[in-house]
Amino acid sequence: xxxxxxxxxxxxxxxxxxxxxxxxxxxxxxxxxxxxxxxxxxxxxxxxxxxxxxxxxxxxxxxxxxxxxxxxxxxxxxxxxxxxxxxxxxxxxxxxxxxxxxxxxxxxxxxxxxxxxxxxxxxxxxxxxxxxxxxxxxxxxxxxxxxxxxxxxxxxxxxxxxxxxxxxxxxxxxxxxxxxxxxxxxxxxxxxxxxxxxxxxxxxxxxxxxxxxxxxxxxxxxxxxxxxxxxxxxxxxxxxxxxxxxxxxxxxxxxxxxxxxxxxxxxxxxxxxxxxxxxxxxxxxxxxxxxxxxxxxxxxxxxxxxxxxxxxxxxxxxxxxxxx
Amino acid sequence: xxxxxxxxxxxxxxxxxxxxxxxxxxxxxxxxxxxxxxxxxxxxxxxxxxxxxxxxxxxxxxxxxxxxxxxxxxxxxxxxxxxxxxxxxxxxxxxxxxxxxxxxxxxxxxxxxxxxxxxxxxxxxxxxxxxxxxxxxxxxxxxxxxxxxxxxxxxxxxxxxxxxxxxxxxxxxxxxxxxxxxxxxxxxxxxxxxxxxxxxxxxxxxxxxxxxxxxxxxxxxxxxxxxxxxxxxxxxxxxxxxxxxxxxxxxxxxxxxxxxxxxxxxxxxxxxxxxxxxxxxxxxxxxxxxxxxxxxxxxxxxxxxxxxxxxxxxxxxxxxxxxx
Numbered sequence: 001x002x003x004x005x006x007x008x009x010x011x012x013x014x015x016x017x018x019x020x021x022x023x024x025x026x027x028x029x030x031x032x033x034x035x036x037x038x039x040x041x042x043x044x045x046x047x048x049x050x051x052x053x054x055x056x057x058x059x060x061x062x063x064x065x066x067x068x069x070x071x072x073x074x075x076x077x078x079x080x081x082x083x084x085x086x087x088x089x090x091x092x093x094x095x096x097x098x099x100x101x102x103x104x105x106x107x108x109x110x111x112x113x114x115x116x117x118x119x120x121x122x123x124x125x126x127x128x129x130x131x132x133x134x135x136x137x138x139x140x141x142x143x144x145x146x147x148x149x150x151x152x153x154x155x156x157x158x159x160x161x162x163x164x165x166x167x168x169x170x171x172x173x174x175x176x177x178x179x180x181x182x183x184x185x186x187x188x189x190x191x192x193x194x195x196x197x198x199x200x201x202x203x204x205x206x207x208x209x210x211x212x213x214x215x216x217x218x219x220x221x222x223x224x225x226x227x228x229x230x231x232x233x234x235x236x237x238x239x240x241x242x243x244x245x246x247x248x249x250x251x252x253x254x255x256x257x258x259x260x261x262x263x264x265x266x267x268x269x270x271x272x273x274x275x276x277x278x279x280x281x282x283x284x285x286x287x288x289x290x291x292x293x294x295x296x297x298x299x300x301x302x303x304x305x306x307x308x309x310x311x312x313x314x315x316x317x318x319x320x321x322x323x324x
Numbered sequence: 325x326x327x328x329x330x331x332x333x334x335x336x337x338x339x340x341x342x343x344x345x346x347x348x349x350x351x352x353x354x355x356x357x358x359x360x361x362x363x364x365x366x367x368x369x370x371x372x373x374x375x376x377x378x379x380x381x382x383x384x385x386x387x388x389x390x391x392x393x394x395x396x397x398x399x400x401x402x403x404x405x406x407x408x409x410x411x412x413x414x415x416x417x418x419x420x421x422x423x424x425x426x427x428x429x430x431x432x433x434x435x436x437x438x439x440x441x442x443x444x445x446x447x448x449x450x451x452x453x454x455x456x457x458x459x460x461x462x463x464x465x466x467x468x469x470x471x472x473x474x475x476x477x478x479x480x481x482x483x484x485x486x487x488x489x490x491x492x493x494x495x496x497x498x499x500x501x502x503x504x505x506x507x508x509x510x511x512x513x514x515x516x517x518x519x520x521x522x523x524x525x526x527x528x529x530x531x532x533x534x535x536x537x538x539x540x541x542x543x544x545x546x547x548x549x550x551x552x553x554x555x556x557x558x559x560x561x562x563x564x565x566x567x568x569x570x571x572x573x574x575x576x577x578x579x580x581x582x583x584x585x586x587x588x589x590x591x592x593x594x595x596x597x598x599x600x601x602x603x604x605x606x607x608x609x610x611x612x613x614x615x616x617x618x619x620x621x622x623x624x625x626x627x628x629x630x631x632x633x634x635x636x637x638x639x640x641x642x643x644x645x646x647x648x
Contacts, residue, residue, distance in 0.1 A: 309594065
């Protein structure tokens with residue numbers, strides 16, 4: 001992608017700030033890219049950012065994350081929020097094009113809502129690094145509540161806490177689902193638990209099991225994560241979920257937890273930007289240290305690559321030379 | 325972790341080379357770590373590595389990857405292979421402690437088999453960077469076939485091709501499973517497809533659909549990935565799967581595809597080592613560029629962080645200073 005010129009950056013910034021849909025789309029594409037101009041755009045948008053309330057919806061595939069998101073939208077709108085949706089799950093219907101448009105939709109539920117899917121490209125812990133800058137674009141465009149639907153798999157789920165103020169974990173009443181979530185280390189990070197498809201057998205039992213599992217680590221000192229039952233497909237229980245989401249937001253603001261969390265989010269965002277540049281550097285360094293001929297020699301056992309890497313670690317790596 | 329001294333590295337190397345189980349365990353723990361001594365150990369083991377045949381078993385949660393792996397083991401042993409298993413899936417029973425020991429197991433099926441779970445910590449594309457060095461340890465210990473069971477989620481599955489010579493993708497006959505796999509970009513990377521739980525309705529139909537989906541991109545020029553039906557829980561179809569695995573190995577050796585693939589694996593392995601060092605650098609750089617006070621100022625909108633990152637990108641990043 002060619003560098004975006006200053007003039008068009010001004011126009012793009014203006015378009016975003018006035019909430020113009022095509023500008024929002026272009027801006028998110030730019031901040032998702034590796035184009036250096038993305039930093040210039042973010043610099044311009046920065047004064048208008050940092051104010052949205054970010055709600056992460058995570059859970060295993062099939063837990064009904066998209067349906068929950070879809071049901072939350074009109075209810076959040078009714079409470080006066082301007083809602084944006086970022087879907088990081090590649091299997092989400094929001095990403096797949098079925099529901100999604102890279103535009104504001106005009107059906108009753110989604111009118112005025114900006115919905116966008118983001119690639120879940122490699123990153124520190126799996127979650128798309130495109131999320132924090134895309135949130136900034138939406139904030140600058142006037143959206144004050146961003147729903148982030150994330151792919152539900154192990155490490156990826158854990159990272160949602162670095163982008164969301166409130167994490168909603170969707171589970172379904174299925175034998176072993178709690179155990180799997182515990183193993184994957186996601187049980188501790190949710191602020192609100194949803195047992196979706198609650199018409200299925202075992203939902204009430206699951207709530208009990210989950211409560212017990214959560215209390216294994218002792219009674220929580222501050223926020224006690226609620227567990228709510230929903231049948232998202234029929235909208236059942238979603239009003240209650242909205243109340244819990246707002247309660248958690250208020251709790252954080254009153255307790256000061258908000259501040260600590262936002263600081264962690266900011267650090268993760270900045271670290272991701274640094275990491276991005278270093279990732280490109282990793283590729284370049286590998287090619288620099290190991291020519292095609294050397295790689296062939298290593299492959300046939302004629303050359304040992306580890307002394308080279310050790311030497312680079314000691315003398316060539318930016319730990320040593322990058323500090324000025 | 326304190327640096328391992330040369331003397332104990334010699335002993336560790338010797339222990340691995342003689343196939344001593346506790347040494348193998350210690351060595352894998354070391355190469356999974358960030359201890360600089362891991363590179364010294366890898367340097368010593370290198371001459372005894374590069375010879376194992378690596379089979380990746382991937383697929384969505386619930387597809388039966390662990391059961392397939394468990395069923396493959398005795399059959400591969402019967403063909404004369406010394407089998408090691410690396411489980412990267414945190415929800416795998418091999419990882420969870422149910423089946424696993426960090427030791428050679430002594431039941432009929434698993435006797436003489438080394439089974440080890442690896443953390444799926446953040447990496448270039450998600451797959452554990454611990455896999456290639458752990459494979460080297462197993463190779464040095466005399467294992468000549470390594471089964472790699474990987475967490476089945478989007479990006480993670482795609483990376484399995486960078487560590488495995490043959491990728492087996494396990495699917496189950498469920499509506500939408502093929503579409504989900506296509507969306508996640510994993511349908512193109514498998515060498516062998518398994519439709520597991522083939523006693524379920526729709527298995528034969530799924531094979532047809534999958535064949536059609538695969539042929540959408542035109543007839544393959546070389547290897548035509550077979551689609552095999554299994555009921556892993558009863559061992560049904562697993563003999564056929566073993567034959568396909570060996571066929572694919574032979575095909576690659578004859579076609580020369582083996583060479584290209586191994587080169588790609590090697591490049592990924594070296595890049596991961598470089599990347600590891602740079603990741604630590606990303607954290608250090610972030611703290612260096614943004615003090616606690618600066619972060620607070622950014623959080624309250626009093627300071628714009630993007631000029632700092634832009635300046636670092638231009639002048640401070642290792643792209644510029646790291647090249648000597």
